[in-house]
Amino acid sequence: MTSPFNTHGSLSWHELTSTNPEEAIKFYSKVFGWSFSTLDLPHGRYYLIENHGANIGGITESLTPEMPSTWTGYITVEDVDEVAINARALGGELIYGPEDIPRIGRFCWIKDPTGAIIAAISYSPISKTEEG
Template sequence: MGSPFTTSGALSWHELTSNHCEDSITFYGEVFGWEFKTIHLGHGPYHIIENQGVAIGGITPNPCPKQTSHWTGYITVEDVDSVAIKAKSLGGELLYGPEDIPRVGRFCWIKDPQGAIIAAISYLKSAVDDDNKTV
């Protein structure tokens, strides 16, 4: 398999939606030795998780604090809009998107018929470097 950022069907990103981002950063930094780089997006800060210098995921504030903190996996796909339509036709629910992430790609969140949540993402070619890592 090639890079998870260019291979359709691969798990490419892990994102923690947290009610307490700073506590999460401290916990996971200590447990796994992860480092974090904070960028500022339209909805607020986004903390990129880096493992040995490689971006592997992110931590973002929970937009619905009544919901518990949770992890979501992002699956690389060629066409997010087609995946969203197909998921709905198979009894899934579209929770968010499809929506563009500037300079990264396009994504959506899907709930399967059993209630599990996962995300689909198509990366822009300019978001993946020559070593097939996100930039």
């Protein structure tokens, strides 16, 4: 079955890095009707965004207070490490990772030569079976 979680090049996840996750949750739950569940991760709480029972993204607190709240798209790739190497070779900047997320996969954040930020992720076989 084709899904954004197993199709190379697909936008599969949307993540908000927020200066105030609780306020963002209140806002988006009322604007879009989203619900949220909480995961406790090593860096702090992570809020899964659920839409009609499907996980579509997450909200996390910004680890750098000077960084404004920002949405980032995650692109599914076959090999995050290869994407990170290629991005740097093509003039991009690796700003985070590659790093493993237990039971989810491996990801990195890339800044392209124009300054835009995007994330790449390779999902683990376990997370692909837990979609939705």
